[in-house]
Amino acid sequence: MIARFMLAGALLAAGHPAVAAGIPDSIARQARAAGIPEDAITLVVQRPGDGATLASHHADRPVAPASTLKLLTALVALETFGPGYRGSAELRTRAEAVDGVLEGDLVLKGFADVDLDTAAFERMLTGLRARGIREIRGDFILDRTFFDPARTDVGLPPFDEAPEFRYNVVPDAVLLNTNLMRLELSADEKAMRVLVSTPLEGVVVSAGEMKLVDKPCEDWEDFWTIPVVKESAGTIHVRLQGEFPRRCNASTEINVIERVAFADRLFRALWTRLGGTFTGKTRDGVAPTDAIVLSTHRSRAFSQVLHDINKRSDNPITRVTYLTIGARPPDGPLLPTAERSERFVRAWMKQRGIDDAGLVLENGSGLSRKERVKASQLAAVLRAGAHSVWSAEFAASLPIVGHDGGGMRTRLRGVAIAEGTRFKTGTLKDSTGLAGYLRTAAGETRIVVAIINHENAKKGVARPLVDALVEWAATLK
Template sequence: MVRFALLTAALLLAGCATTAVPDPVQAALDKAGLPADSLGFVLQPLDGSRPALQRRADAAMAPASTMKLVTATVALDQLGINHRGRTELLAASAPINGIIQGPLILRGGADPDLDWPALWWLLRQLRESGVREIRGGLVVDRTLFQPTRFDIGLPPFDEAPEFDYNVIPDALHLNGSLLDFELQAAADGVTARPLPALTGLSVDASAMTLSSRPCKDWDEYWKPALVQPAGDGWALKLQGAFPANCSQRAPLQIVDRQWLVTHAVRQLWGELGGRMGPGDTQGAAPAGAVVLATHRGRPLAEVLRGVMKRSDNALTRLIYLQLGAQAAQPGEATLAASERVVRDWLKGHGVDTAALVLDNGSGLSRSERVSPALLAGVLRAGQRGDHAPELLGTLPIAGVDGTLSRRLKDGPAAGQARLKTGTLRDAVGLAGFVPDAQGRPWVFVALLNDPDAARKGRPVLDALVNWVATQR
């Protein structure tokens, strides 16, 4: 520690841009067998009372989910803490004598809270207004974003496209494009059923075997389901192995989302005593369409707390797309507009974007890149902004909650550091604020990129957090 302190002091006095790796962090790197050059960091008291300690500060590095800090900070400023997505039921003209002559239109407005109860309540509002018959079918309007379906034709991120972290959202984010499946180990195999049960959907788990894995690791031997059309529905055949003596409710992206929407609406509407004619499709609501019922999601500041604490990829992508939808020029793709908004915001706050590569704003990407200095600049700008308390409140607390609930529990940073985590197979990161031994918050950014980062890198970052927490 004395060697490191003397070396750091000498480097700072000389104005050197690179700081030596602290002894406990170097020890963690050596134990993990990771090279020092895999680590980049920027560490500095938020009040600027000491020069920044930094290493590879300007390197373009994979951020993993620390990228969510960029999206969250820009969104709070550009969309506002009270921004709310919404879902609407519309018709081309007002109902007459309880009858909608044409189709019912379900228009998505990037509502993060459109779950099954919310959809039921929308239809209930319509039914209680006196509507009993819809003579057209259902039109699903996803045109808030362009193109309307980013997921179509896009190669899967990894070998588990059915899991919730891989959902690529569109403007109608009904139940996160997921359907729950209740999986239950039985004496002779596995049983499964969808929740809610939808007419036309069958599930066969007879090919699944029982494993000796702990129940918490139920997805270790999961294999993608076989999906076959069956009349107007789907037949799903689940595969892989499931732990014995285990029961799980798994939200999965297996069923086509357009089918899911149309059949859920029809089934709920029928259960409410309504009738609906044939002809379901996707398209835009006509000009002058009449709004018949509305559901509003929670304000952005509330949504972001859950997004950041649990590192929700799909909702981060939804928020990133809303940045573009709000600013898009005629004919401009939404993702291109989102990138323009983020880059303009960063430049407006004096943050160098030379290392920045944007994809979807969530960090679930093989191409996204930031530098430690860029993330540090975002953190400083966020804390100077009007929404600093809201942003700080979204970050996981060391050893307490979110993605840090099981990390840094026993060290000096426990209960004090607030940090966004990030993990990909070849990248781990932590970025946020760490109070030192005198209670001064430090801007903390540490990224580690290496083929073994996910397996070996977290203890290195945790050692750096604890080192900052002991500084005076």
């Protein structure tokens, strides 16, 4: 656990100048042998207490941070909302239920509830049945207007060749079940079977076009291609494509159904299961100002959601969190939510004496080809986290080396570091890095940020270099 330090905010980024080392020749040679030039590496090592820089290499050059950028979004949100903040979702109506019949519209209004999964939504609908409502004759309306614009996914080109998987889901303020359909896949020697475990009315998934192959089961996603989705006579048909290993069992969640249609099929399936009837249609809209709340769901406390951001590196949750920063009550011009979020983050940095020059923000998750940050800026964020009133919550959200997920369970084995070392990892096609708190064998804490940007910075090549930099940083005095 990182000790909490009580210093003035302006001192957090200022530090004390020191004669800082560059990267050692041995690691520079290792990098060149791997086809990575020395100037593709950015590094900073600091003491969190006085901010003294022990090592620095291109630390003031903006680089693609990948998921290490989540540290900035997480800390700004934690200090803005507090650890007890919860997103929410509400079922509202302006109509009265008479003899169990709701003659008006039912509205699902989202306030960035990152836990609004199928089970949570069913509990909300159960609350309607507990009120005696059994029939809904109006429409089911999805109010996503907590964010502006309400839908940023429409017309957005895919980030990569796998837009159907969870990490690529573009958020909105409702994000019902993250728009994900869960599939259970199983194959023997001759045939493949698929089971849809998410209740969706009128959705049929077939695997007849998947070719069975003799390939490793653990790599099954490498042989998968984007499913084909078509609607016919009111039924949505999802046809799985590509190859699947024989003698393999796997589970996955995919985002392939347009989100209004997905919400409609999920709502109808759950409402029918609860004994209700619905004769309207599902559409996007806005809740009337005089609507009353019938049922509410609240997410986990933000101190728990933080673990999803940093330990699990969950992109949709991070992006929802980033937008929520800008969706709070306006105190200035009415701007698109993402623009307000960016302004708020930059103001937060300046209040703590952290230079924002060179910083480029898009969605706050690092899942971007545009986002840029300096290693020195991430180091200053980590130092601010160490001095924050919520330092314990922030540190606890980072992956613990050798103990839990987030890409650090099997990293740095055999390196002379102490228990309690915590690092957030980041990986994109051309970017590999980590940033966090190193505990030396002597029990001293070091802030370390190491990021490699290069076309050869694949994880199998770049991670050993980054780990070597951490091992070396542990020896610095």
